Amino acid sequence: MASCDQPGLIPYEQALAELLREAQVSAKTETVKLEHAVGRVLAEQSAATVNVPPADNSSMDGYAVDAASIVPGVIYPISQRVVAGHAPSALEPGAVARIFTGAEIPEGANAVVMQEAVTLAPGGVIFGEPVRPGQYVRKAGQDIKRGDIVIPVGTRLQPADIGVLASTGNECLDVFKPLKVAILSTGDELVDPGQPLESGQIYNSNRYVLMALLKKLGMEPVVIGRVQDSLDATVDALLQAAELADCIISTGGVSVGEEDHVRQAVEMVGHINIWRLKIKPGKPLAFGRIKGIPFFGLPGNPASTLVTFCILARPFLLSMQGIKHQRDLSYRLPAGFYRAAGSRQEYVRVRLDGGELVAFGNQNSGVLSSASWADGLAVIPSEIEISKGDMLTFLPFTELLG
Template sequence: MTELISFNEAQQRFIQTFESAGAPVRVPLGDAIGRVLATPIQATFDQPPANQSAMDGYAIRYADAAPGVALPIQQRCYAGDEPFPLEPGCATRIFTGSMIPSGADTVVIQEDARETGECVMFETPVRPGTHIRRRGEELRMGETLVNAGTRLQAAHIGLIASQGIATLDVHPMLKVGILTTGDELAPIGGSRGATQIYNSNGPMLAALVAGLGASVTRVVHAKDNEGALTQLLSELHDACDLILTTGGASVGERDLVRPALTSLGVSFVVSGVSMKPGKPISLARYGTTPVVLLPGNPGAVFTTFALLATPLIRRLQWRAECLPPVTRLPIDFDARPDEARERFLRVRLDTSSGQGSVLRVAAEQGAGNLLTLADASGLSQLARGQSIARHATVPYYDFAQWLV
């Protein structure tokens, strides 16, 4: 393996090396959740489209309001009704969402009013202009509602629906193939030999890919056989936009993924990163298809996927933002410097102490351990060559942002 590159340089290569591809497709709004918007959405009309009441109450002219003065109620106007113009010295009974009648400039909430017969009186002094949502207060026709490159969530769908837009242009779903390797892995649900463990990498990676809004096209497994690896890699190349492999990424005697790819004529963009866990992670170009060579241990697979593969996936999905934010938070840990590699520790964000947020470090950090990984909320980054004192602030990669 060639000289390891820094984590930051590796992250940039994962983002910058490959271009997104594929023409946008038009889908019904109901099918757009989780897709990446190809064309920005503009407002088709003002919102609200007219002055509306923000509360149940009475629309009046402020000049007519005075404590103890009875105003005749000329109309009861429900949301969706067309109000009559307000006559001087009168009131209109309205409800939340009702259109404000022309001539009215104030809404008095029902809690401050008292109806007597067909009239209303106000119990407290009235303030002018209250409880009215003005036309265009939320947005104006032509304003951009959602930018291209946004992965659409439920709130985006509701906002777009509020403008009466029924179809959207989105980018095609990214097709991802997953290849796990190793004689030591037994299939889930099958029998397991005495020297084997079950293949957790395949289902875990499939779930991670789906969580990012990409399509898992195939999940296959190969034993430690270069011919079988070459065949499966060729098949995945023909069917997928991105290939993820686990295991066999280093330079050991049974690490055969790299030789198999080399025989297929790939070029390597990244060949190892000075990080722990995950040093063997690599990135290759197979024609125009990226191939990410993840480590074999599940904890290292999860870490490197979160930090390096997800930015690449966002890039290939045409997302506007490939790198989610990284915050700095105090950590409950004393760490000696690691002169060789940057370290990424599994941590849980704790907000229960009453003294602000703190990162609690999992006791077990082994690359093969899944138990502490399942309990972690993210990863903390410890810089190479630096001692970390307890309560020092460190970069925090929140899974809630990095795995979506």
């Protein structure tokens, strides 16, 4: 068996760069109502047809005035009452208008005096200070101007984006259709939850992890099912998946054992571009194409499946889904543990505790409970010994899994 430390393993940065070059945006689009667009990826942008706000309006409850005409101590009559949603009349000379937050500024007025700064008097109001033009006035178009491109193509729409698009009058949006991603699980030892376990069998967690991950990304899982440990069965399953999905993800069977058939099967009906990475966990990862459909062969150990999906398959799929603006947050935080130098870049399952990163005690690639316990991954570069207090890059699961 080949050593883990043998030369030829592909560094993470090189693998990710190649994957992103390979990612081709799906051209399939559909039109959805605005209320159903959150989490979808915008496929066509349009310019704002209105200013937001559409007219100057008040940011306070108070009095709309012509600033130049106000003299402190003089009583000014109130000529009208202006509320939000109703068009005001022009301001009468020598008068002021009672106005409320969000209401349109009357023609002839250029400032608002908040009600707390005004004294009520018989026949009107008295101002105690001179008034500055523009005070407490929200100008037309201060948020969005007519003609602005408010949300660019390739944005995965968040709640604030939906609000912005609503504010410019959009009722429907053109978005990319969700990617269909086929999931194959290889291994005669795998049994679905709910079935009795026989000797030598384990429950299939990887299928459910991948289904959940894909659904969180707004994509559609296509479950092909468990594939028997034979070359013919693996080939048949891959060909079926290529007919049904935009991308294929398998778990297990990409290592160098006699019962690991996935790599050979892929090379019979397609090709492998990337194989075996300089990362831990997740060295036996493969990427290629089957009949033009992208294929990921993820490791079979469940923690490795989760980690490699997050750091490699996820950015590829998001790019393929049409997302142009990936802004995953990471942080520099101190380690609360010691880690010996290793030959591969390592992704340690950690929890943030008291301002430092605490590692789960068992980092074995088969221990999925480590990821359930953790807040995210600490990245340890290869050949670097980590002592308590050393600064590490922290990738929170709130970013990687969302």
